[in-house]
Amino acid sequence: xxxxxxxxxxxxxxxxxxxxxxxxxxxxxxxxxxxxxxxxxxxxxxxxxxxxxxxxxxxxxxxxxxxxxxxxxxxxxxxxxxxxxxxxxxxxxxxxxxxxxxxxxxxxxxxxxxxxxxxxxxxxxxxxxxxxxxxxxxxxxxxxxxxxxxxxxxxxxxxxxxxxxxxxxxxxxxxxxxxxxxxxxxxxxxxxxxxxxxxxxxxxxxxxxxxxxxxxxxxxxxxxxxxxxxxxxxxxxxxxxxxxxxxxxxxxxxxxxxxxxxxxxxxxxxxxxxxxxxxxxxxxxxxxxxxxxxxxxxxxxxxxxxxxxxxxxxxxxxxxxxxxxxxxxxxxxxxxxxxxxxxxxxxxxxxxxxxxxxxxxxxxxxxxxxxxxxxxxxxxxxxxxxxxxxxxxxxxxxxxxxxxxxxxxxxxxxxxxxxxxxxxxxxxxxxxx
Numbered sequence: 001x002x003x004x005x006x007x008x009x010x011x012x013x014x015x016x017x018x019x020x021x022x023x024x025x026x027x028x029x030x031x032x033x034x035x036x037x038x039x040x041x042x043x044x045x046x047x048x049x050x051x052x053x054x055x056x057x058x059x060x061x062x063x064x065x066x067x068x069x070x071x072x073x074x075x076x077x078x079x080x081x082x083x084x085x086x087x088x089x090x091x092x093x094x095x096x097x098x099x100x101x102x103x104x105x106x107x108x109x110x111x112x113x114x115x116x117x118x119x120x121x122x123x124x125x126x127x128x129x130x131x132x133x134x135x136x137x138x139x140x141x142x143x144x145x146x147x148x149x150x151x152x153x154x155x156x157x158x159x160x161x162x163x164x165x166x167x168x169x170x171x172x173x174x175x176x177x178x179x180x181x182x183x184x185x186x187x188x189x190x191x192x193x194x195x196x197x198x199x200x201x202x203x204x205x206x207x208x209x210x211x212x213x214x215x216x217x218x219x220x221x222x223x224x225x226x227x228x229x230x231x232x233x234x235x236x237x238x239x240x241x242x243x244x245x246x247x248x249x250x251x252x253x254x255x256x257x258x259x260x261x262x263x264x265x266x267x268x269x270x271x272x273x274x275x276x277x278x279x280x281x282x283x284x285x286x287x288x289x290x291x292x293x294x295x296x297x298x299x300x301x302x303x304x305x306x307x308x309x310x311x312x313x314x315x316x317x318x319x320x321x322x323x324x325x326x327x328x329x330x331x332x333x334x335x336x337x338x339x340x341x342x343x344x345x346x347x348x349x350x351x352x353x354x355x356x357x358x359x360x361x362x363x364x365x366x367x368x369x370x371x372x373x374x375x376x377x378x379x380x381x382x383x384x385x386x387x388x389x390x391x392x393x394x395x396x397x398x399x400x401x402x403x404x405x406x407x408x409x410x411x412x413x414x415x416x417x418x419x420x421x422x423x424x425x426x427x428x429x430x431x432x433x
Contacts, residue, residue, distance in 0.1 A: 005119040005120060005122060005144065005147075005148065005151075009120075009122055010093075010097075010120075010121045010122010010123065011122060013093070013120055013121045013122065014093065014094065014097065014121060014122075017038065017093070017094065017430050018037065018038050018039035018042075019037050019038070019039065020037065020038050020430070021034075021035060021036065021037055021038075022034050022035065022036050022037075022038065022041055023035075025414060025415075026414055026415040027056065027057065027058075027346070027413065027414075027415075028053055028054055028055065028056060028057030028058065028417070029041075029053065029054070029057075029415065029417075030046065030051065030052030030053055030054070031052070031054065032052055033046075033052070038415075038428045038430075041425075041428065042425070042426060042427055042428060045424050045425065045426065046424075046425050047422075047423040047424055047425070048326070048417060048419045048423040048424075048425055049360060049398070049423045050423070053326075053417070053425075055326055055327050055328040055341055055342070055398065056325060056326065056327045056328075056340075056341055056342035056346045057325075057326050057417065058323065058324075058325045058326075058346065058409070058412075058413050058416055058417075059323075059324055059325075059326065059416065059417045059418070059419045059425075060298065060322050060323060060416055060417070060418045060419070060429060061320075061322045061323075061324070061418075061419065061420075061421070062418045062419060062420045062421075062426055062427070063420065063421060064299075064320040064321065064322035065297070065298070065322045065418065067319075067320050068296050068297055068298070068299055068319050068320060068322060069098055069099065069102040069297065070102060071296070071317045071318075071319060072085070072102070072293070072296050073102040073103040073104075074317070075270075075274075075316060075317070076103065076291060077103060078316075079274040079277075079278065080277075080278070080289065081265075081273070081274060081277065081289050081290070081291045082105040082288050082289060082290045082291065083099075083103060083104045083105055083290070083291050083292075083293075084104060084105050084106045084107060084108045084125070084127045084263075084290050084291070084292050085099050085104055085107065085108060085292065085293060085294045085296070085297065086107075086108040086109070086110075086129070086266075086292050086293065086294025086295075087107040087108060087109050087114060087118060087294065088108075088109060088110045088114060088294065088407060089294035089295055089297060089298070089406050089407050089410060090294075090297055090298070090406070090410045090429075090431065091114065091117060091410065091411070091431050091432050091433050092410065092416075092429045092430060092431045092432075093117065093118065093120075093121035093123075093430070093432070094427075094429055094430065095297055095429060096118060096121065096123055097121070099297065100123075105125055105288075105290065106123065106124070106125025106126055106127060106152065107123050107125070107126055107127070108126075108127045108128075108129050108292040108294065109126055109127070109128055109129070110128070110129055110130055111130065112132065112134060112137035112140070112141075115128060115137075115141070115153075116140070117432045119144060119151075124148075124150055124151055124152065125151075125152040125153075126151075126152070126153050126154070127154045127155070127263065127290065127292065128153070128154070128155035128156065129155075129156060129220075129222070129292060130155065130156055130193075131155065131156045131157055131158055131159070131162045131166075131184070131193070132155045132156075132166065133162050133165040133166060133169075134169075135165075135168075135169040135172070138166060138169035138170055138173060138175075138179075139169065139172075139173040141153065141179065142170055142173040142174070142175035142176075142177075142179075143173075145175070145176075145177040145179070146175065146176045146177055149177075152180070153179065153180060154180045154181070154182060154217055154218075154261060155179065155180075155181055155182070156181070156182060156183075156184040156193070156194075156220060157181045157182070157183055157184065157204055157208060157214070158183070158184040158186070158193055158194050158195045158204060159195065159204060160203055160204060160207045162204075163181075163204060163207040163208055163211065163214065164207070166179065166181075166211075166213065166214060167211040167213050167214060170213035170214070171212075171213055175213055178211075178212065178213055178214055178215040179213065179214050179215070180214075180215050180217035180261075181208060181214050181215065181216060181217060182216075182217055182218045182219055182220040182261050182263065183195065183201045183204050183205050183208075183216070183218075183219050183220075183244075183248075184219075184220055184221050185198075185201055185219060185220075185221040185240065185241050185244055186221065186225075187221060187222060187223060187224075187225035187226045187227070187237055188225070188226055188227045188237070189227065190227060191225040191226070191227060192222070192225045193222075194221055194222075194225075198240075198244055198247070201219070201244055202248075205248060205253055209253070215256075215257075216248075216253055216254065217254075217257060217260070217261045218245065218254070218260045218261030218262055218263065218288070219241060219244050219245045219248065219261075219262060219263075220241075220261065220262070220263035220264060220290075221237075221241050221263075221264055222264065222266060223237055223238055223264050223265070223266065223269050223272065223273065224266035224267075224268055224269060229268075229269070231272060231312075234269050234272045235272050235275065235276055238264060238272055238273060238275075238276035238277075239276055239279075241262070241264060241276075242262065242276060242277070242279065242280055242281075245260060245262050245280075245283065245287070246281055246283065249283045249284050249285075254283075254284065254285060257285055258285065258286075259285055259286045259287065259288045260283055260284075260285050260286070260287050260288065261287075261288050261290060262277065262280065262287050262288065262289050262290065263288075263289075263290035263291075263292060264277075264291070264292070265290075265291035265292045265293050266292065266293055266294075267293045267294065267295040267296060267304055267307070267308065268304075268307040268308070268309065269309060270291055270293050270309050271309035271312055271313050271316075272309075273291055274291075277289045294406075294407075295405075295406045295407065296308075296319055297322075297406070298321070298322040298323050298406045298409070298410070299319040299320060299321045299322060299406065300321050300323065300348075300402070300403055300404050300405060300406055300409070301321045301323075301355050301357070301402030301403060301404060302351060302352040302355065302402070302403065302404020302405065303351040303352060303404045303405055304319075304404075304405070304406065305321065305404075321402060321403075323402070323403045323406070323409055324357070324400045324401065324402065324403075325342055325346060325347050325354060325400070325401040325402075325403060325409075326360075326398050326399070326400055326401075327340040327341055327342035327346070327383055327398070327399055327401060328340060328341050328396065328397070328398050328399070329385075329393060329394065329395050329396060329397045329398075329399060330382075330395065331395065332393065332394060332395050335387065335389075336386065336387055336388075337384070337385065337386065337387065338373075338385040338387055338393050339382045339383065339384060339385065340382065340383040340385060340399050341381065341382065341383075342354075342381075342382075342383050342401070343378045343379045343380045343381040343382045343383060344378050344379065344380050344381075345380055345381060345412060346381075346412055346413075347378060347383070347401065347403060347409070347412070348403050348404055348405040348406075348407075348408040348409040348412075349378050349408075350405055350408050351404045351405045351408075352404035352405070353375045353376070353377070353378065353404075354375045354378075354383065354401035354402060354403055354404070355374075355375065355401060355402040355403075355404075356370035356373040356374055356375055356385065356399055356400075356401060357369070357370055357400050357401065357402050358370055358399070358400040359373070359392065359393060359397050359398070359399055359400070360397065360398040360399075360400070361392075361394070361397050362394060362395075362396030362397050362398070367400075368392070370399060370400070371390075371391065371392075372387060372388035372389065372390060372391030373385055373386070373387055373388075373391050373393060373399065374386045375401065383399075383401070385399070410431055410433075411431070411433045413431060414430065414431055415428050415429070415430055415431070416428065416429040416431070
């Protein structure tokens, strides 16, 4: 039996998060706050630096988080795009709901567990950017769809075999509602997933048409996997995707739909998506032009700062890195070296090492730039700091680190304080990885 996962239940589930009690599960929170509910702790508006928070502790900037949410809402609206930000980045239902409040059509996800998390918190529109062929997951999905007529679910298909597996599982489950699918066009030879040619896509669409459990809703793909990606290659692939939608429409493949789904857009090329989707020809039905970028919500100080499309279109605005990991110096064995108490268990390191940004002296002095200090490596529980001549750093000092890659920053923390610029903690974000 499906859970009651509609909007009312979602609001209740969010309220239950506020009633969760602080305890040993959550890193960095004040030990003397154990037993308080998160709502009670947030209501006390403790200061991240002076009111008992322990290092290491990851914090989100309240102001920058709100800025990023507003910026992408404005960007999508300006370019006539619907927006389903990728929830795998944060896996934080509170942020899912804030994204929807800021105009998102729904939430993109990658695997069944993430769908169940979103449904438990009342998310009513989900785009699964993957082919779903697990029979147990399809049984659960069928139950969810049958129990909630308002639930909209769309997922990829990229193979005839995948269609056959989906059809068999949904038939066995007695699914009453067909599952909406979009044929995924691969980004090129050697790229990740997706049917490689237009002929392959047509074969997949034919297979979908031969079932009663699936409904072809559109086409989609991920331009971030285009080999040797540059603006010309990415634009060319996106035009192939639009042409595929037009070809399918001319062939009558979208009969019976209210709208045609056309979806692309990671965090590195959404400007190209906006360019090409603006050129979509008139089709037989309205087109839902669905952008799926996710990393914007926190942005970062490394990889995404370098690749964000806003670097190419600065007049559109700029995202702001919202994460800072606070760690404490626990050893200063030489003038050239120091060690802080955050490591691979706490910080993203798959794309770049963290960046030393600021120092807060243990004696309560003013915050200063981390001049002459760099992170040279990470152990499980230590950051290796290289210190240059004249670098001011003592045991007990706090060092604020910028991070690279939001997806592997969120996933190391079950609970993340949201702090205003002066350090006042106003909220706590719960994650479910």
